[in-house]
Amino acid sequence: MIAFHVRAxxxxxxxxxGARSEARALAVEGPSGAGKTTLLLALAGLAPATSVRFQIDDDVIVDTDAGCSPPPHRRRIGFIFQDARLFPHLTVADNLAFGARYAPRPIAVEAALDLVDLRGFGHRWPQSLSGGEARRVAIARALCMDPRILFLDEPFAGLDAERRSALTPYLKRLRDETTIPLILVSHDPRDIATLAQDRVGLRDGRNASVARPPLR
Known part of the structure; x- marks a missing residue:
């Protein structure tokens, strides 16, 4: 179960x-400017908010009204941004190790790279990676931190059809082969049809009705 409410x-x-869903892959659908990224940043503690409540199953991650507002690195939220945001001065392996610094049970770097079919890439530098490879490294880095949940902010943004097709299996693997729930935000119905099990609509900062696809 994923449940949250944000005022910002x-x-x-x-x-x-706010939303509540029993699905493990929830999409927040809305046009550009609707507040999707602001929502994720507020839940992750990366942007100021008036109030936040965020719960996964029986685990309350944040409840500002009750005085529970841990810093971002204590929330254990794996955030995969629209761009990879890899540190250019660190190798791939060091980028992954950075993400694991505060993990209670960090995943080994090579094991995380295996999940995205990048074994042996640890010595590479970010500038040597293709756009699709960089996105996959970003996924592996998020996994290394042993996250409670993954946030995907427009995961296919800027990718052409070939790179979108290449990235899709890895995101589906996250959904289907791990126990980690995810929240996807997107304005593109292709993203939602590909990854979501449930969805909610966001328009102008408020809940909006959307047609719900069948569970996958």
Missing amino acids: QRDAFVLDF
Whole structure:
């Protein structure tokens, strides 16, 4: 079960949005500017918010009204951004090790690279990677931190059809072969049809009705 509610304000924009789902792969669907990224950043503790409540099964991650607001590295949220955001001065292996610093049960670097079919890439530098490889390294880095949940922010943004097709199996593997729930935000119905088991709509910072696809 995934449940959350966020209230946040950025300049004149107000986000007041919540959802509850029994699915392990929940999509938040909405157009650009709807508040999708603001939602993820607030849940992760990477952007200020008026109030946040976030629960996975029986585990309350954040409840600001109850005084529970751990720093981002204590929330154990694996965040996969629209761009890979790898540290250019660190090798692939060191990028993954950085993500595991605060993990209670970190996944070994080579094991994480195996999950995305990049065994042997640990010595490589980010600038030597293709766009698709960099995204896969970002997935492996998120897994190394032993996350409670994964956030995917427009995971296929900027990829052409070939690279989208190449990345899709790895994201499906995250959904189907691990026990880690995920929240996907996207404006693209292809992303949602590919990965989501349930979805909620977000428009102008508020809940909006959407047609729900069948569970996959």
